[in-house]
Amino acid sequence: MEALSPTMEEGRIVKWLKREGEPVKTGDTLAEVETDKAVMELVARADGVLRQVAASEGQTVPVGTVVAIIAGPGEVDVGATGAGRVAAPAAPPAGAPAPARRDERQEPATLLTPAARAAAPGAAATAARAAPAAPADATRVKASPLARRIARETGVDLQLVTGSGPGGRVVRRDLDGASATTVAATAAAPPPAPRGEPLPAPRAPAPSRPGAAAAYDDVPLTQIRKTIAKRLASSLGPIPHFFLTTEVDMERAAEARDALNRQLGDQGKVSFTDIILKATALALRKHRACNAWFQEDHIRYWNEVHIGMAVALDDGLITPVIRDADGKSLAEISREAKELAERARSRRLRPDEYTGSTFSVSNLGMFDVDQFTAVINPPEAGIIAVGSITPRPVVVDGQVAPRRRVRITMSCDHRVIDGATGAAFLKTLKQMLENPLAMLL
Numbered sequence: 001m002e003a004l005s006p007t008m009e010e011g012r013i014v015k016w017l018k019r020e021g022e023p024v025k026t027g028d029t030l031a032e033v034e035t036d037k038a039v040m041e042l043v044a045r046a047d048g049v050l051r052q053v054a055a056s057e058g059q060t061v062p063v064g065t066v067v068a069i070i071a072g073p074g075e076v077d078v079g080a081t082g083a084g085r086v087a088a089p090a091a092p093p094a095g096a097p098a099p100a101r102r103d104e105r106q107e108p109a110t111l112l113t114p115a116a117r118a119a120a121p122g123a124a125a126t127a128a129r130a131a132p133a134a135p136a137d138a139t140r141v142k143a144s145p146l147a148r149r150i151a152r153e154t155g156v157d158l159q160l161v162t163g164s165g166p167g168g169r170v171v172r173r174d175l176d177g178a179s180a181t182t183v184a185a186t187a188a189a190p191p192p193a194p195r196g197e198p199l200p201a202p203r204a205p206a207p208s209r210p211g212a213a214a215a216y217d218d219v220p221l222t223q224i225r226k227t228i229a230k231r232l233a234s235s236l237g238p239i240p241h242f243f244l245t246t247e248v249d250m251e252r253a254a255e256a257r258d259a260l261n262r263q264l265g266d267q268g269k270v271s272f273t274d275i276i277l278k279a280t281a282l283a284l285r286k287h288r289a290c291n292a293w294f295q296e297d298h299i300r301y302w303n304e305v306h307i308g309m310a311v312a313l314d315d316g317l318i319t320p321v322i323r324d325a326d327g328k329s330l331a332e333i334s335r336e337a338k339e340l341a342e343r344a345r346s347r348r349l350r351p352d353e354y355t356g357s358t359f360s361v362s363n364l365g366m367f368d369v370d371q372f373t374a375v376i377n378p379p380e381a382g383i384i385a386v387g388s389i390t391p392r393p394v395v396v397d398g399q400v401a402p403r404r405r406v407r408i409t410m411s412c413d414h415r416v417i418d419g420a421t422g423a424a425f426l427k428t429l430k431q432m433l434e435n436p437l438a439m440l441l
Contacts (some may be wrong), residue, residue, distance in 0.1 A: 001055075001066075005351040010223070011035055014039055015032050016057060019053075020050055020052060024044045024047070024070060034224075037354050046070050049075075050069075051075065052069040052146070056149075147172050147174065156175055161175065222316065224315055235378050239413050239415070241411050245371065245408070246430050247405055250272070251404055253275055253433050257272065268331065271334065272365070273337065273363050274337055276384075278439065280307060281305045284425070285305055287424060289425075290421065294416050305358060308357030308359065308361070309321070309340065310362035319357060321353060358380060362385050367388075371385075376413055382413065382425075385408070390404065391404055
């Protein structure tokens, strides 16, 4: 299991795209892995044959753990530890001398003979399938580590399963169709979902009374939810937050947005979020003290402005990054924001697309949230929370009139940003939103 993102500590196998026995080449996608941020591809780092899959679909394993073994074309099978050991070879061709019997506990590396290696690559596998399965040992059944684990979890008695692997070895496919007679304790668990189909949802606890609904459901944490829990614990607790709220008149911004969208036509639409992202980036350029990271023994003030844009997912939150947002046009920000949000929701973001932000924006206005406070995403020193844009009665030129207004709350890391510093930034942001021409200055 490779570290597929800078912050990844473990990964969950979503689905295998290659199966045991299939040939693979360097760069081939072996499996899809759910990391702490997205679903990434685990690729082969060598040519050969996928001889053993050691982690099942849905299983979560730490980085550095063996999840599969690629063997050379001349190797028949791989031992339990995945340390390069190879199990006994397939039955020898007719007329060939039988190999000397080895102590099964040692399972030393065994390669095909030179004559067999020169044959077609599929010959060994064909011979293995054609060879009669060896009878199960009463004290030790030959089985792959994955098969042993599945049997242990599902209660299947391996001594009652006929192995289809080399030398009668029980492999995963032999357990997929195991009948009720092979179950020692309880019914076997359902087989993994077919390729391309979603994994089944975790099964709810059995009801305490017949016919009654379960009192609760325990659902395992996803990788992204685990990361959110860990990062929030390292943010809201250790970081001294304080909050500043301002109310912004959005009438002129709304008029500018309508004019821009009429001009763009079918080329796309600019949203209020796009305008706020642009205004935030320009305000940060003028208030470098807020465009900063808190480090262990220093504060890093950024000369570049990379805005993290919070995107809600079904099971969490992720912040794709619009890089150099202060130098991009509204149309560019709008197009990039839509593309990043779509990739985030399909869990296809690359690590460089969700790391490295210098400040973040979270907008819940589309959910009719009037005002809220957001938690800082460390090591950033600030984030703004944007509520819904709604008409409110305000006094304009001595008369009460409805105006579209929005409340923006800034969360500040007091170790980096003082109250007056944050207030000055919010004032500039408000001026830009209330008078969009100020963004041209």
